[in-house]
Amino acid sequence: MADFRRWITALSGLALFVGMASAQVNTGGGNGAFTCNATVVPNALRAEGMTEQVGDIVLSCTGGTPIADGAQIPQANITVFLNTNVTSRLLSGSASEALLMIDEPNSGQPGFGPSLPLTLCTTPTMGCQAFVGTATNPITSATQAGAAVTTSGGTVPASNVFQGIVSGNSVTFFGVPIQPPATAGVSRVYRITNVRGNASALGGGAASGVSQAIASVSIAGPTSVLVNNSTLVVGYVQNGLSSSVRSATGGSFSTVGVQQCVSLSQSPIAVLRFSELFGTAFKSQYALVANGSAPSTAGQNVPGQIYNSESNFLLPIGSATAGFADYGTRLKAVFNNIPSGARLFVTTRNLTSSGAPFVLTASGLPAPPATASIANLVSSETISNSGGLTPVNQSSTVSEIPVVNGSATAVWEVVSTNPSTNENFDFGVEITTVANPGSNSPAVGTATVNMSFAPTPPAFSASSGVSASSTLPIPRFADTSTARNLFSVNVCRTVLLFPFVTNQAGFDTGVAISNTSTDPFGTTPQAGTCTLNFYGASAPAAITTGSVASGTSYTALASTSAPGFQGYMIAVCNFQYAHGFAFISDVGARNLAMGYLALVIPDPGIGARPAANLGANSGGEQLVQ
Numbered sequence: 001m002a003d004f005r006r007w008i009t010a011l012s013g014l015a016l017f018v019g020m021a022s023a024q025v026n027t028g029g030g031n032g033a034f035t036c037n038a039t040v041v042p043n044a045l046r047a048e049g050m051t052e053q054v055g056d057i058v059l060s061c062t063g064g065t066p067i068a069d070g071a072q073i074p075q076a077n078i079t080v081f082l083n084t085n086v087t088s089r090l091l092s093g094s095a096s097e098a099l100l101m102i103d104e105p106n107s108g109q110p111g112f113g114p115s116l117p118l119t120l121c122t123t124p125t126m127g128c129q130a131f132v133g134t135a136t137n138p139i140t141s142a143t144q145a146g147a148a149v150t151t152s153g154g155t156v157p158a159s160n161v162f163q164g165i166v167s168g169n170s171v172t173f174f175g176v177p178i179q180p181p182a183t184a185g186v187s188r189v190y191r192i193t194n195v196r197g198n199a200s201a202l203g204g205g206a207a208s209g210v211s212q213a214i215a216s217v218s219i220a221g222p223t224s225v226l227v228n229n230s231t232l233v234v235g236y237v238q239n240g241l242s243s244s245v246r247s248a249t250g251g252s253f254s255t256v257g258v259q260q261c262v263s264l265s266q267s268p269i270a271v272l273r274f275s276e277l278f279g280t281a282f283k284s285q286y287a288l289v290a291n292g293s294a295p296s297t298a299g300q301n302v303p304g305q306i307y308n309s310e311s312n313f314l315l316p317i318g319s320a321t322a323g324f325a326d327y328g329t330r331l332k333a334v335f336n337n338i339p340s341g342a343r344l345f346v347t348t349r350n351l352t353s354s355g356a357p358f359v360l361t362a363s364g365l366p367a368p369p370a371t372a373s374i375a376n377l378v379s380s381e382t383i384s385n386s387g388g389l390t391p392v393n394q395s396s397t398v399s400e401i402p403v404v405n406g407s408a409t410a411v412w413e414v415v416s417t418n419p420s421t422n423e424n425f426d427f428g429v430e431i432t433t434v435a436n437p438g439s440n441s442p443a444v445g446t447a448t449v450n451m452s453f454a455p456t457p458p459a460f461s462a463s464s465g466v467s468a469s470s471t472l473p474i475p476r477f478a479d480t481s482t483a484r485n486l487f488s489v490n491v492c493r494t495v496l497l498f499p500f501v502t503n504q505a506g507f508d509t510g511v512a513i514s515n516t517s518t519d520p521f522g523t524t525p526q527a528g529t530c531t532l533n534f535y536g537a538s539a540p541a542a543i544t545t546g547s548v549a550s551g552t553s554y555t556a557l558a559s560t561s562a563p564g565f566q567g568y569m570i571a572v573c574n575f576q577y578a579h580g581f582a583f584i585s586d587v588g589a590r591n592l593a594m595g596y597l598a599l600v601i602p603d604p605g606i607g608a609r610p611a612a613n614l615g616a617n618s619g620g621e622q623l624v625q
Contacts (some may be wrong), residue, residue, distance in 0.1 A: 009454035034064030034180040036190070037228045038217050044278050045213055046240030048453050048477045049085060050465050050542040051087045053312050054213050054234035056304065059190040059227065066132075066556065069145075073130045073177040081170045083197045084212045088166060090470040096163035097122040097322035099315065100173040101191045102148075103312075104303045105160045112137065112144035113160070113189075118315060119302065121159035123176060127175010130158035136298045138275040152153055161315065163322070164195070164467040165244035191303050194323045195234075198466045200478040203236045206493040211237040214525025226234035235262040241331075243451035245484055246271040248428070257486040258342075260444060261437045261492030261526075261576055266345055266398065269487050272451060275424045281375075282417045282425070283310045285385055308419040310415045310475050326473045327385040327478050329414040331425060332374060332454035334481075338406050339489045340514075341442030345398045345430040346410045370608030375412040375425050381475050385413075386485040387425040413455050429486070437492055437576065438517075438550075446488040453477035455556075491528065491591045494578035495570065496598040501534070502566040502584060503558040510583040511569070513557050513598075517577045520552035525550035532556075537565015548573070571598070 036059040057080060067073060078100060080086075088096040101112025115137055121128035134159040135147035148158040173192070181188045195215075203211040213235035219225040245253045248268035256269045276282045286306040287300055300307055300314040300323070307313075309616040310325035335344060350373070377392040377399055381579035392399050401408045412427060429449075433442045456479035457465060460472050501509045517526040526549055532543045540562045548554045558565055571580060580598030 008603075014625075015077060032063040033063060033226065035179075035228060036061040036219065038230055038232055039217070040232045041232050042213075042233050043235045044280055045197070045202075045235040045237045045395045045514075046238050046281055046453070046477070047199055047536055048204065048240055048480055049199045050476045050478060051089075051474045052194045052213075052235065053129050054195050054215065055080070057192040057215060057217060057232065057234065058221075059217070061178075061188040061190065062181060062186070066146065066197045067179060069132050072152070073132060073158075073179045074223040075127055075129070075221070076219045076223040076225060077172055077174050077426055078176050078192070078217070078219050078525075078568075079170055079172040080164075080192060080195060081197075081216045081218075082197045082546075083169070083212075085169050085200045085466055086171050086195060087466065087468050088164065088171065088194055088196045089320075089322075089474055090166065090468050091163070091317055091320045091322065092470075094167065094468075095163045096166045096171060096198075096468060097194045097317075097320075097324070098165065098166070098171045098192070098311075099313065099322055100162040101193070101303050102160040102177070102190050102528055104300060107303045108443060112142065112147060115140060116160060117155050118161050119157060120161045120315070120317060121163070121175075123172055123175075124163035124165060126453050127162065127173075128159040128177075129175075130177035131177070132179070135196070139399045148179055154553075155491045158530055164192075170242070174221075178219070178225060193303065196474070197235070199235065199237045207265045210596065213237060221619055227620075234481050238481075239277050239379070242275045242277055243450065243481070244426045245271045245486065246426070248275055253444070255473060256487040256489055258431070258433060258442070259492050260437075260440075260442060260489055260490045261435050262480045263435040264431055264433045266432050267600045268428060268430050270449075271351065272333050272346075272427045272429060272453060274427075276424070277421045279421055280308050280419045282329045282331075282414045282423060283308060283419075284415055284417060285309060285325055287411075305487070310488055311496045324419050325475060327378075327383075327413055329417075329475070330378070330381055330454035331412050331414070331427075331428070332381055332452050332456070332499050333410045333429075333454075334409045335401075335403075335410075335486065336406065336448050336483065337445055337449070338403050338408060338443040339443040340445045341433060341436070341488065342403070342405070342447070343375060343400060343432040344408050344410075345400050345432070346377065347397060347428040348392060348399050350412065350427060351426040353546050367403060372416070373414070373418055373423050373425070375414045375427075376411050376415040379410050381411045382459050384473070398428070432488065433489070436524060437526045441491045443490055444489050448483040449486045450479075450481040450483050452479050452481040463584060467508070471513070488532075491574045492526075492576050493603050494573045495577060495601050495603050496573065497581040497601050498569040498571065498580060498582050498598050499596075500584070501536075501558050501562070501582065503563055504537070505585050506582060507592075508587060509558040511561075512553050512579075512581045512583075513545075513548065513555075513571055513573065514553040514579050515550050515573075515577070516579055517549045523577070526575040526577075528588045530554060530571050530573040530578070532561065533570045533572070534562050534567060535569070536565060538562070538564040540565065548575070548578075550575070570601075577610070595622070 039054040043055045087097040105116045107114045130148035130151045133149035134154045162173045215234045314324040315322045583595040585593035
């Protein structure tokens with residue numbers, strides 16, 4: 001970035017040199033040369049954002065001598081260069097939503113210029129001519145001598161709004177009339193707004209809050225003007241989002257274990273938390289009124305106002321609206337590796353804005369107060385809100401999200417937020433499974449979740465997303481998320497303890513393990529391997545059997561599987577209802593022999609089991625923790 005900054009500085013110096021070498025505007029006069037001073041209030045820019053609003057650039061120009069009545073006002077091209085691509089929306093060709101306004105029209109400030117309505121120059125690639133004359137305010141009927149009018153001798157105020165033409169990292173306003181205020185103590189004001197930039201190229205992470213969006217401003221072309229402070233910091237780039245997964249009761253989280261042999265019905269497994277890293281990282285589509293609804297687009301059109309919304313200064317141009325965002329900030333959870341047979345549900349709105357713990361229940365969740373910061377579930381990450389936000393299943397507290405090829409996506413849109421504080425938005429996740437181990441359903445596996453802003457690629461191509469576009473949505477983001485384990489479906493097991501197995505002192509032990517999942521009670525037949533773990537003298541490595549079919553038994557001799565061994569053995573069988581028998585005797589069973597049933601012990605993977613269940617392995621234990 002340092003090399004680029006040096007390039008920007010050199011370019012600014014070149015622009016100033018060219019301006020001094022060519023014709024300047026009214027450099028004489030008792031009020032001094034006509035010069036402009038550039039200022040800006042930098043915005044906080046999300047490091048994930050590709051279409052971040054940089055701060056308005058204001059050129060306050062003073063000095064010069066009056067232009068004769070009836071004479072044409074000299075024109076100039078005003079260009080803003082960023083140290084990243086300009087990504088303002090293109091409305092027609094290369095003409096964008098970036099706007100330059102002269103003398104703060106429609107602002108209500110004192111003076112004739114601020115009292116004028118917004119009047120667009122309709123030829124953005126050429127600009128619009130203006131002449132000195134006496135203008136009549138079409139709203140107040142007030143007149144002003146020495147004002148800019150459309151024709152020599154006319155009274156209609158000239159255009160005071162110009163569209164920017166975007167090219168890579170620059171936006172240029174062509175043919176802007178440059179009329180010196182001439183009167184001492186009076187300034188001509190040029191405000192540049194609706195400039196968006198690709199902040200994702202400027203850095204986040206360890207550089208969060210340190211990286212800067214830098215703009216360089218020049219006034220050149222047929223007329224050149226000296227610009228003081230022409231290189232400006234228009235934004236500080238910092239990470240806007242952190243995410244975490246919490247337990248369903250609001251505490252610390254560990255991957256939830258789900259047993260394949262136990263059915264679940266909308267069982268709460270987790271709370272997804274999206275945390276705002278600065279107060280304006282989460283924004284509504286428009287500036288909000290008290291009850292969280294959005295005003296009409298016509299109300300967001302006062303120059304210099306801070307709206308803290310994804311939309312900025314709004315001005316209808318043809319069938320489009322400059323400054324318009326397609327939606328408020330969207331938060332996305334992408335679930336991957338979802339085992340077949342598992343269904344996902346999420347809450348249709350955030351649980352709270354206070355960060356207090358929650359207990360999810362299948363019967364429903366309390367809705368937050370109407371005045372709270374709110375985010376609603378929407379049907380996709382790119383669907384536009386031009387016709388108004390249509391939440392998904394807003395009458396319900398939870399909604400199922402479809403699983404396609406093991407993946408599912410939930411997207412919530414912020415519709416109300418408090419820009420003066422960092423907020424947490426929490427959303428609950430529930431799962432449903434129908435146990436069918438015989439059909440390996442739900443399938444064994446571990447589901448993950450990625451949490452980010454939305455939309456991100458592949459909703460659009462990464463290469464196109466970092467450039468100005470007429471078709472891509474605003475806002476849009478880079479995906480900086482990482483996958484987290486969410487829940488795992490585990491095979492249902494039976495753990496058998498054989499307390500004494502020997503192949504010493506002339507004795508041998510026969511072991512039998514039966515798969516009794518075929519029974520007269522309607523149990524779903526299962527099959528799986530058993531792993532034999534030996535502990536004691538001359539213990540061999542663990543042995544994994546072949547698959548033991550339902551209704552069959554596996555048998556082995558210690559002399560074959562564990563020669564010279566004496567100790568105990570634990571068999572872990574990947575099916576329910578395994579039972580074991582051991583028979584110990586001297587060779588030929590001539591003098592001493594005994595047999596015993598293996599003990600069914602609690603499976604450590606699902607926690608301790610009451611003593612009453614030790615022999616049953618019924619699978620009724622608490623599985624979601």
